Amino acid sequence: MSALLEVSDLRLQFGGVKAVDGLSFTVESGEILAVIGPNGAGKTSAFNCISGFYLPTSGSVVFDGNDIVREAPSIWRSLRLVDLLQSFGFYRVLPSRVTKWGMARTFQNLRLFRELSVLDNVKTAMHANLREGFWATLLHTPGYRRAEQECADQARGWLDFVGFTGDENLYVTQLPYGEQRRVEIARALATSPKLLLLDEPAAGLNFNEKQALMQLIRRIRDLGVAVVLIEHDMGLIMELAERIVVLNYGKEIAVGTPEQIKNDPVVIEAYLGVEDEPIDDTKLQTGTVDLSLLDTGSDKTRREKRS
């Protein structure tokens, strides 16, 4: 069977900035994959392309047999109407559709529904799977009541699964940060995903909470859900991930098991940097070296070395 998620040669360009530059990786069902890289390496941009929020410049993303990147016919391209059409939902796959196919995600900064209760937050995620007609809602038919009851039960099931023990009727803003993270994962799980994208789930958590999070991610994997996570906490990643993809400057620079990644010189270089050649003092004084270009110049050489 082919992989659950296949990303090949994904490119995303914002003007002159190449946020994602030819990224390719696959995710098998039921595995835990970590995506790491220095700040600004394009991890979140890649996530946004995969989950349908950003429209990649080129490349393909196939999730569970569904193509997430759609090509607009060249006639619209030549008429420069592609952006307009895409803003109306043509020639693109909306994130909601991707979610219905079975890909759920969390956000780097918590993005819970602030004016909804904890329970309603999780119930909201069942939108696509919930059958409630308009008239049934207006008339409160027995079918509607049953659907609501079942929806609430499942939401509570997910809240219990992630270990949320607080009051489900509180507004999410009344919860401590760690609990909000938990609710966000419960909400993502409530969409009944096959693949869960976690964008920095451990950010801002203390040691205990990180341990709990690792347990939770393993239990999610045991349900048969593939987990892809972006993380900066190396300890957590080395312990948790089965495979690691390392990004830098929008490019994949290494893939492998935690052991392999730990000892990869390219990765170490990307994180710690290499020593630049010392700058000639005389050139500085005479003004032949443009200081503002120093950084980007050295970056360029590094990138060329790698590729």
Place this chain on the structure above:
Amino acid sequence: MSRSLKTRDSALRAPSPLFDRPDAPGGIFTSNRGFLRALGVAAVVLLAVLPFLDASRYTMSIATSALIYVMLCMGLNVVVGYAGLLDLGYIAFFAVGAYVSGILTTVVGWPMWMALPATVLACIVAGVIIGAPTLRLRSDYLAIVTLGFGEIIRITANNLQITGGPSGIHGIPTWQFGDWSFADGFTLFGLEFPQRVVFYYFVGIVVVLVGVIGAGRLARGKLGRAWKAVRDDEDAAEAMGINTYIAKITAYIIGAVWAGVAGQLMATHLSAISPNSFQFLYSALILMAVVLGGMGSTPGVIIGALFVSLAPELLRDFSEWRFLIFGILLVVVMLFRPAGLWPSTAVLPWLKRQKPVPPPTAGFMAVPSPSANEDLETVEGEESR
């Protein structure tokens, strides 16, 4: 697995809850909802009794227009309060409802009961026409475009032949069933119901009742959760599998239908409509009522609507000062209750109790997992600390 939740065969099933939850209290003084229900029943009884206390033409007319305001505000509450779409041209839908029913009954000559479904249909179409191109916009831009649409509708009505131009439509007939119409009145249990205004008042009560309960029910269901999710965070809502465009346009259509029905009520109640009744001022007034009462809160919005429609009348004694006093009152209210008179997040004062917030780590201790044996060392280490 029941059929109410459709899930793919291979899809992830929710685990069953680990704990039994106690049933939510439902008493009048032990729950928010019970109290609101009791309050609603009391309000309906009060409204029904009012004509027997004072059935003067003036009181009934004021009360009926207050009911129309409540209906309008409930509709705008769906758009602004639940879906979070700032609509500055909401009165346009009110105009569509009033004009469609007015034209169909006078120019075309349909009876009122046939005009009602046509009005609703016209409002749905208007909602789609105005909503479809604009709802891709967010916040400020949407507000400006809706403002434009509101003016377009009014100016169109002002310039078309069929709408009667600036003088509008006169002689809109009342509801007629066979030979008997609302204008005839009747006697029940020795009480006379002579004026048609009284009837509009009662029809108004029924319509508002349906409108309030209907909007409330929609807000608590799947659709309402989708609206509120879009309001709180559009991207997160999209990530949760909600097609935000469809959610927003549904809110728009519901709002349009509510306003259209209110428009028809007004057209039959006043029997005359003109473009002057659909100025921007009224869009702003209704929006103000919703914000003043508390966006997304049914009791709040009703209070806001009553305030905005009745305050100018009650302040009539102050003659030319009344709008100044009205304005000062509004400023004072917004200063002291910035979230509205009755915010949607309000908890009844006697139900407020301090619940201890569980410690952040309590959760994972409570749910040990068999697959996490390798972590047990750290877990025990934490416990002994």
